[in-house]
Amino acid sequence: FLFQWKTKYSKLVFRKSDTVPEELHQMVQESFLTLRKHDCFFQDLVRIKGKDFFTPVSRILIGNPGCTYKYLNTRLFTVPWPTEGYEIKYCSPQIHDACKALIKLNDYLHIEAVKALQGQNLLESKETEDTPVIDREQNFATSLREKGSVSQDQSSFCVPEDDFTSLNSRTSYNVTLLNYMDPLQMLYLKQEPYFGMGNMAVSWHHDENLVERSTVAVYSYSCEGSPAEETYDQKLQGRDPAVWHVGLKVAWDIETPGLAIPLHQGDFYLMLDDLNMTHQHCVLAGFSPRFSSTHRVADCSRGTLEYIFGQCELALQNLQTDSNSGALSLKSLETAVVKQVEEIHNEVEFEWLRQFWFQGKRYLKCTDWWLKPMAKLEEYWRKME
Structure with missing residues (x-):
C-alpha cells in the first residue's frame, strides 16, 4: 500500500x-x-x-x-x-x-x-x-x-x-x-x-x-x-x-x-x-x-460577472440610439460584427440567464446577491435582442 x-x-x-x-x-x-x-x-x-x-x-x-x-x-x-x-x-x-x-x-x-x-x-x-x-x-x-x-x-x-x-x-x-x-x-x-x-x-x-x-x-x-x-x-x-x-x-x-x-x-x-x-x-x-x-482554483476566464459584463459592453458598441425617436439600430451590418454580437447574445442567454433561472430560487435560501446582476444581464440581453 x-x-x-x-x-x-x-x-x-x-x-x-x-x-x-x-x-x-x-x-x-x-x-x-x-x-x-x-x-x-x-x-x-x-x-x-x-x-x-x-x-x-x-x-x-x-x-x-x-x-x-x-x-x-x-x-x-x-x-x-x-x-x-x-x-x-x-x-x-x-x-x-x-x-x-x-x-x-x-x-x-x-x-x-x-x-x-x-x-x-x-x-x-x-x-x-x-x-x-x-x-x-x-x-x-x-x-x-x-x-x-x-x-x-x-x-x-x-x-x-x-x-x-x-x-x-x-x-x-x-x-x-x-x-x-x-x-x-x-x-x-x-x-x-x-x-x-x-x-x-x-x-x-x-x-x-x-x-x-x-x-x-x-x-x-x-x-x-x-x-x-x-x-x-x-x-x-x-x-x-x-x-x-x-x-x-x-x-x-x-x-x-x-x-x-x-x-x-x-x-x-x-x-x-x-x-x-x-x-x-x-x-x-x-x-x-x-x-x-x-x-x-476555478478557471474563471469566461465565468465571472466582470467577464460577461465586458462582453455585453463590447456587443453594445455596435448599437446606436436615434436622438429623436429613441429607436435602437445597428451601427454596422458587417458579417463579422453581427456574428460577434449574436455570439455574445447567445452566451448571455444560454450560459448565464437560462443556467441561473432553470435552477430555480435555490440561491435565495442564502442571499439575494445575484438578483441585481442578473437583472442587469437581462437588460443587456433585451438590447441585443
Whole structure:
C-alpha cells in the first residue's frame, strides 16, 4: 500500500484531523450543519453523454462574489463569502457565519497547499534514483505516522520569488464546492467497476474547469457514530464499507492497482500539481452521512460577472440610439460584427440567464446577491435582442 502510494500517487497528500486546529474544526462543522438545516444543499441537474441526470450528491457553491463554476454542462453560481468591498445580505446571521467559517478554512487550506508543494519540490530535487526503495518506503511510513500526512510540514523552506508566485496562484482557491450525502437515503449506489472497492458516491472522474496544475483541497466531515455504523461489526479484508474513502487510479489504466484512503471526521487531503489530470478519483460511500468542502482554483476566464459584463459592453458598441425617436439600430451590418454580437447574445442567454433561472430560487435560501446582476444581464440581453 505505502509503496504504491509513494511511487504511483506521490502527489496525493493526506492529513489527519489532529493536524487541524480544533477551533477551525468546530467552526467548519457547525457551518455544514447550519447550511443543511437551512436546506441550502441541492441535487444538480447535469448532462452526461447527452442524457440528463440528477446528481446523487447534494451541493452548494460558495466563493468569490460574481464567480461561477461549470461542471457537466451545468453552471453553478457562488453564494458569496464575506468579502471586503462587497455588500452581501444573507438571509440569516447563521448563514453569514457559515460562509465566514468556510473562507477561514479556505485560507488555511491555501497555506497548507503551498507548504505541501514546497515540500514536494524539495523531495523531488533531493531524491536520487539510486536511493533504495526500502529506505524510501520506510521514511514515508515514518512521516505518515509522525505527521499524519504524506509530506512533512515544510514551512521553513525558502523558494525563489517567481516560484512562490506560481505556487501561490495555483493554490489561491476562489470557490469551494460543498457536498452532502446520506447513503442510507439512496435507493441505489453504483459499484466501483475495476478494483472491487464497493459503493461509489461519486464515480471516477477528473475535476473540470480548473486552472492548469492547480491543487484541489478536500476537507471531509463524516457524521461518525451513526446507528448504521454502530450495528456493523463484520470482520473483513480490504476496504471497510462503513467508512468513507477517496479512491484514486491512474487515468485510463486499470492494470496499476488503485488506492483507497479512509476518510475520518476532520481529515483532509490535497491533490497536488497535475494529479487531477494524470489520475482519476472517486468517492467511496460509507454508512454515515458525510459533508465535504472541495476547494478549487476555478478557471474563471469566461465565468465571472466582470467577464460577461465586458462582453455585453463590447456587443453594445455596435448599437446606436436615434436622438429623436429613441429607436435602437445597428451601427454596422458587417458579417463579422453581427456574428460577434449574436455570439455574445447567445452566451448571455444560454450560459448565464437560462443556467441561473432553470435552477430555480435555490440561491435565495442564502442571499439575494445575484438578483441585481442578473437583472442587469437581462437588460443587456433585451438590447441585443
